[in-house]
Structure formats: structure tokens, C-alpha cells
Amino acid sequence: MDYKEKYESWLKDPALCEEGKAELSSIAGDEKAIEYRFGAQLEFGTAGMRGIIGYGTNMMNVYTVRRATQGLAEYVRSLGEAACRRGVAISFDTRRKSDEFAKAAAGVLAANGVRVWLYNDVHPVPMLSYAVRKLGAVAGIMITASHNPKEYNGYKVYGEDGAQMSPDATADVVKFISAIGDCFAVKEERNALIRRVPASVDKSYYKNLTKLSLSRRAVRKVGKDLKLVYTPVHGSGYVPVTTILKKLKINVSVVEEQVAKDPDFSTVEVPNPEFKETLSKGIALADKIHADAVFGTDPDSDRLGVAVKNEKGEFVALSGNQVGILLLDYILTRLKEEGKLPENGAVVKSFVTTGMAKAICDDFGVELLDVPVGFKFIGEKIKEFEADGSHTFLFGFEESCGYLRGTDGSRDKDAVVASMLFAELCCYYTYKQQTVYQHLMDIYAKYQYVLDRNVSIKFDGLNAMKEMNAVVDSLKSKSVEKFDIYNVVAVRDYSSAVRRLADGTEEKMDIPTSNAVYYELENGSFICVRPSGTEPKLKIYYSVKAKDEESAEKALERMRGAFEKMLK
Known part of the structure; x- marks a missing residue:
């Protein structure tokens, strides 16, 4: 059946809701729209599925959600009766149709004899992750498109x-x-198998987070008088972030106009807190009340964005790498000061995340492990450590504003604990009479400046993923010795898990495969290219080590020019 026939079959199916019939009828004659909606099946990958909300096989709608959930239900049933009794925990964020999709998923599972633990209101990724373990569930579902635009x-x-x-x-x-x-x-059923997640699970989550506090003395001294601004950007982070800060007695002012659960995210262009524009209302409030830091979370509260005042008193948005560096240095510093830094401590990051992490970890005598992009691989390392006792997990992070401290809370990136730690970090350096920005500059002075810059190239249409993969594949056969002033030390082909050195020798890498090409450059700099797993963008990562910011910017310009010339 081709896409036109699929379109007609959906329109004629009596099970299609009135909203769906009206929407599909409105695109009659629009060949491009019909092909996009029905020319493919919305892909279910290692990150689940994500797409534009609308009707069609390639869209996010109640029918594609039911289909995915039926597959999950059959998987759970294949694990046996005990797995069905343990059930599946379900949460959702503030996006359009999130609650509807969550209830649909619950209904499908219940119709298949699988117990469901369903939140009755929005809860973020980290709390769903925690609930899965706390409830002893066999799986979990989170309805969200994270930081994507409102259409998703x-x-x-x-x-x-x-x-x-x-x-x-x-x-x-x-x-x-x-x-x-x-x-x-695929049918839904409302029955006794659908239960609410007990309020005690939330209480337990907060209790475990408070155990991760590292600077109680500093918080007691300055927490009540500290001036911080937080924005949930209309997402699910408002209640948990403000709750944990209140428990620690850290003062925070909230951007009130961004508290509302607005599925259109009407006060921002995109609900991605790594962009300074998304934090603009928070910065305006911070200027008004003379606050020193602004932080925000995305709709499912798994990403944290931060802006701080520089030496000129102007707010600058920190990159995900910079926030990660600050949190890493803070966590290791405080553990060492308290005599609690374990001998087998480990930090885990994605391989595209800043090279500066190695210098910091080496200085503290902590092992640093690289994993493929995707926080699930950091979660896999935590599970591995718990099984063999080889390491104590201390911190995990990705350059895309994802952070996780400890193992008592979430097993995915957690902007609630990251918000708590960053607010506490502000208390700590304020207590030491230093600004966060000053300390970041001290880190650069100690370990040498590293400039990390990401570039995204957007692709459109049904073949976007295929075209992005083709670009990455084309690089694997190209021989390259240098990018302007930087010699290539080795090339990592993550699709075959092979590292090719400049002298032609090859080494196997013990790491899960993914489609990415990574150029190791002299002095620890690198370039990496990979297709995004969550949106149609080809992502290019540049990391440049230099004596200072000015030198790094100049080196990046030359390196980027040489690489883009080869890419064309």
C-alpha cells in the first residue's frame, strides 16, 4: 500500500476520530503533506519515538501511541505474569496532548492485562525514572518531546x-x-489495573535528593539571602524544583509568567533553556532584582540552562559544557574537602562532551569514561558499576545540558537535582566571596582554556535521516591529515567501533556502535559529526584547546573553515 492508499484508508476508517477526519480532509490534494504523513511509519528507536503532532502513520497521535504501547505490552507479557503484575509507570509533561497520550497508553496496557501506575498530573522525566524503581515496575513511559518546538x-x-x-x-x-x-x-480498556502513583513516591524522591546536598554550611549562611531566578518555561519542573529549593532553604525568585502549563510555550520561541533567548524573561527579572544567576528547565525537566553575570555585570548564557564543568569541579571539590571522594570514583560523559572533563578528573584522581551520545548509555554504566562493584558513580553529563548526580534518584538526566546543585554551588562560591563566573575563569586558568562549539545543519522531509547518515558515511572514506593548524592524530569510526591512527594502524574500541565520525586532533582538540537521534539535524561538534579565549576563537574559525570545505 503506497502513501496515497494509506491516506485514503485512514480517511475511510470508521475508527478515525472526528478531529482526525477534519485534519486529513483539509490536506486533500496536498501531495507533499500526504506523503510526509503517510510515506513512512513513525520510527521507534532507542530513544523511543518523537514527531510532529498530527494524524498519519508518521505523526504523533493517539493511534501511533496505541500501536507503540501494544508492542510494549506484548513485550511485557513475553516476560511472564510477574512482569505484568509489576506493571508500567507512566508520566507526561505539559505539551499538547501529553495527558491524552498518557491515558491512551495506560488503557492499552490495561487491556492487555498489564498493571499501570499513572501520574494524575504532570511529572518530569527524573521523577518518572525514580518511580519505575521505587514501585518495582518492569518499565516506564514518559510522554514528552523534551526541548523540541511546540509542534512536537x-x-x-x-x-x-x-x-x-x-x-x-x-x-x-x-x-x-x-x-x-x-x-x-488496538483497543483501550479502563479497569482496576490502572492505579495512581502514590504521593509517597514523590516524598521519597525529594528525601533522596536532599541526601545529595554537598554544602549545607554555605547554604545555611547565605541561602536565604541569595538572589537567584528560576523559570520552568511552562514545563513540568516548577513544582519539583521549587520544592527541593524550599526544603534546602535556598531563596529563589520564579518567573511568574512562565509558570503556567502552556502547551504553546507562548513566551518563548522554543522551550530550550540552553538558548539565552529562552532565559530572557528570567534575565530581565534578575536585572530588576539584582540577582546573580538565572536557570531554567525544559518541558520534561531533564535539561538545565544557566546564565550568570560576567565581570562586566552582564548576563552570559553558559553552554551545557560549561555548566557541566562547573558542576563536575564543584562535586569533586566538595567530596574531597569532606573526605568523601572514593578511591574508585567514576565520572561518565558522552564522547562529544568537552575534553576539559579529563583534565579535571585526572587532577582529582577520578576515572573518566566516555560513552555514545544518549543518556541511556550513562545509565548502562551505572547498572554495570552496581553489578560488578568496580566503580562508584559520582556524576554523569552530556553537552546538551543533561546532568545526573548520584544513584539514589533518577537514572536519566535530572534537571531537578542539577538545579539544586547549581543553586547550592552559587551558595558555596558566594560564601567564599567569589562569583560563579570568576570561578569558571579560574578553572580555565588552571586547566587551560577549552572552547566547545556546536553547529546544527537542519534537514527536511521523509528522507532527512537517510540524507544525514549519507553525509556521515561519506566522511569515512575520506583521508585527512589536518584541519588547517591542527594535525589529525586519529579518526574514530563509531559505526564500526574502530579507531584509525595517523600511521594507518587500527584499534578496536569497546563501545556500543553509533553513526558518528570523530577526529582526534593534537593537544586534545576534536571534531565530531553525527546525526541527531531526536530531530532532523546533522550535528557538528568542535572542541578547541588553547591558551585563552581569544586564541581559541581564532583557532576555531580556521579549523571550522577547513572542515566545512571538506564537508562540501
Whole structure:
């Protein structure tokens, strides 16, 4: 059946809701729109699925959600009766149709005899992750499109350890989904198997977070008088972030006009707090009340964005790498000062995250481990450490504003604990009569300046992923010795897990495969290219080590020019 026939079959199906019929009828004759909606099946990958909200096989709607959930239900049933009794925990954020999709997922699971633990109001990713373990559930579902524009929604799946579902388990779920031909045949049922997540789970989550506090003395001294600004950007972070800061007695002013659960995110262009524009209302409030730092969370509160005052008193938005560096240095510093830094301590980051992390970890005698992009791989390392006792997990982070401290709370990136730690970090350096920005500059002075810059190239249409992968694949056969002033030391092909040195020798890498090419440059700089797993963007990562910011900017310009010339 081609896309036109699929379109007609959906329109004629009596199970299609009135909203769906009206929407699909409105695109009659629009060949491009019909092909986009029905020319593919919305892909369920290792990050679940994510797409534009609308009707069609390639869109996020109640029918594609039911189909995905039926596949998950059959996977749970394949694990046995005990797994069905343990059930699946479900949460959702403030996006359009998030609650509807969550209830649909619950209904499908219940119709298949699988117990459901459903939140009755929005709860962020980290609290869902925690609930999976606390309730002993066999899996979890989070309805969210994270930081994507308002037109999107998505469906994340979690394993019993609270981390995003492993690639092997996901592959099994996909097999079940693929066998479902008619999404209209999937039924929901409301029955006693659907239960509310007990309020005690929230209380337990907050209690565990307070155990991760590192600077109680500094908080007691300056926390009540500190001037911080927080914005939830209309997302699910408002209640948990303000709750944990209140528990620690850290003063924070909230951007009131961004508290509302607004699915249109009407006060921002995109609900991504890593952009300074998204934090602009927070910065305006901070200027008004003379606050020193602004932080914000995305709709599902798994990402944290931060802006701080520089030496001129102007707010600058910190990159995800810079926030990660500050948190890493703070955590290791405080653990060492308190005599609590374990000998087998480990930090885990994605391989595209700043190279500065190694210098910091080496200085503290902590092992640093690189994993592929995707926080599930950090979760896999935590599970591995717990199984073999080889390391004590201290901190995990990604350049895309994702951070996790400790193992008592979430097993995914957690902007609630990251907000708590950053607010506490502000208390600590204020107590030491130093600004956060000054300390960041001290870190650069100590370990040498590293400039990390990301560039995204947007692709459109049904073949976006195929075209992005083709660009990355084309680089694998190109021989390159240098990018302007930087010699290439080695090239990592993550699709084959092979590292090729400049002299032609090859080494196997013990790491899960992904489609990325990584150029190791002299002095620890690097360039990496990979397609995004969550949106149609080709991502290029530049990391430049130099004596200072000015030198790094000049070096980046030359390096980037040379690389883009090769890319063309």
C-alpha cells in the first residue's frame, strides 16, 4: 500500500476520530503533506519515538501511541505474569496532548492485562525514572518531546532500572510493534489495573535528593539571602524544583509568567533553556532584582540552562559544557574537602562532551569514561558499576545540558537535582566571596582554556535521516591529515567501533556502535559529526584547546573553515 492508499484508508476508517477526519480532509490534494504523513511509519528507536503532532502513520497521535504501547505490552507479557503484575509507570509533561497520550497508553496496557501506575498530573522525566524503581515496575513511559518546538510530542520508554530502555530490549519491543499492521485495531480498556502513583513516591524522591546536598554550611549562611531566578518555561519542573529549593532553604525568585502549563510555550520561541533567548524573561527579572544567576528547565525537566553575570555585570548564557564543568569541579571539590571522594570514583560523559572533563578528573584522581551520545548509555554504566562493584558513580553529563548526580534518584538526566546543585554551588562560591563566573575563569586558568562549539545543519522531509547518515558515511572514506593548524592524530569510526591512527594502524574500541565520525586532533582538540537521534539535524561538534579565549576563537574559525570545505 503506497502513501496515497494509506491516506485514503485512514480517511475511510470508521475508527478515525472526528478531529482526525477534519485534519486529513483539509490536506486533500496536498501531495507533499500526504506523503510526509503517510510515506513512512513513525520510527521507534532507542530513544523511543518523537514527531510532529498530527494524524498519519508518521505523526504523533493517539493511534501511533496505541500501536507503540501494544508492542510494549506484548513485550511485557513475553516476560511472564510477574512482569505484568509489576506493571508500567507512566508520566507526561505539559505539551499538547501529553495527558491524552498518557491515558491512551495506560488503557492499552490495561487491556492487555498489564498493571499501570499513572501520574494524575504532570511529572518530569527524573521523577518518572525514580518511580519505575521505587514501585518495582518492569518499565516506564514518559510522554514528552523534551526541548523540541511546540509542534512536537514524543514517547520515551524506560527499563526496570529507571534508565532509558537498553538497545537490546528496544529491539525486542520494535519487533512486536512491527507486527501490528492495523493501529485502529488496538483497543483501550479502563479497569482496576490502572492505579495512581502514590504521593509517597514523590516524598521519597525529594528525601533522596536532599541526601545529595554537598554544602549545607554555605547554604545555611547565605541561602536565604541569595538572589537567584528560576523559570520552568511552562514545563513540568516548577513544582519539583521549587520544592527541593524550599526544603534546602535556598531563596529563589520564579518567573511568574512562565509558570503556567502552556502547551504553546507562548513566551518563548522554543522551550530550550540552553538558548539565552529562552532565559530572557528570567534575565530581565534578575536585572530588576539584582540577582546573580538565572536557570531554567525544559518541558520534561531533564535539561538545565544557566546564565550568570560576567565581570562586566552582564548576563552570559553558559553552554551545557560549561555548566557541566562547573558542576563536575564543584562535586569533586566538595567530596574531597569532606573526605568523601572514593578511591574508585567514576565520572561518565558522552564522547562529544568537552575534553576539559579529563583534565579535571585526572587532577582529582577520578576515572573518566566516555560513552555514545544518549543518556541511556550513562545509565548502562551505572547498572554495570552496581553489578560488578568496580566503580562508584559520582556524576554523569552530556553537552546538551543533561546532568545526573548520584544513584539514589533518577537514572536519566535530572534537571531537578542539577538545579539544586547549581543553586547550592552559587551558595558555596558566594560564601567564599567569589562569583560563579570568576570561578569558571579560574578553572580555565588552571586547566587551560577549552572552547566547545556546536553547529546544527537542519534537514527536511521523509528522507532527512537517510540524507544525514549519507553525509556521515561519506566522511569515512575520506583521508585527512589536518584541519588547517591542527594535525589529525586519529579518526574514530563509531559505526564500526574502530579507531584509525595517523600511521594507518587500527584499534578496536569497546563501545556500543553509533553513526558518528570523530577526529582526534593534537593537544586534545576534536571534531565530531553525527546525526541527531531526536530531530532532523546533522550535528557538528568542535572542541578547541588553547591558551585563552581569544586564541581559541581564532583557532576555531580556521579549523571550522577547513572542515566545512571538506564537508562540501
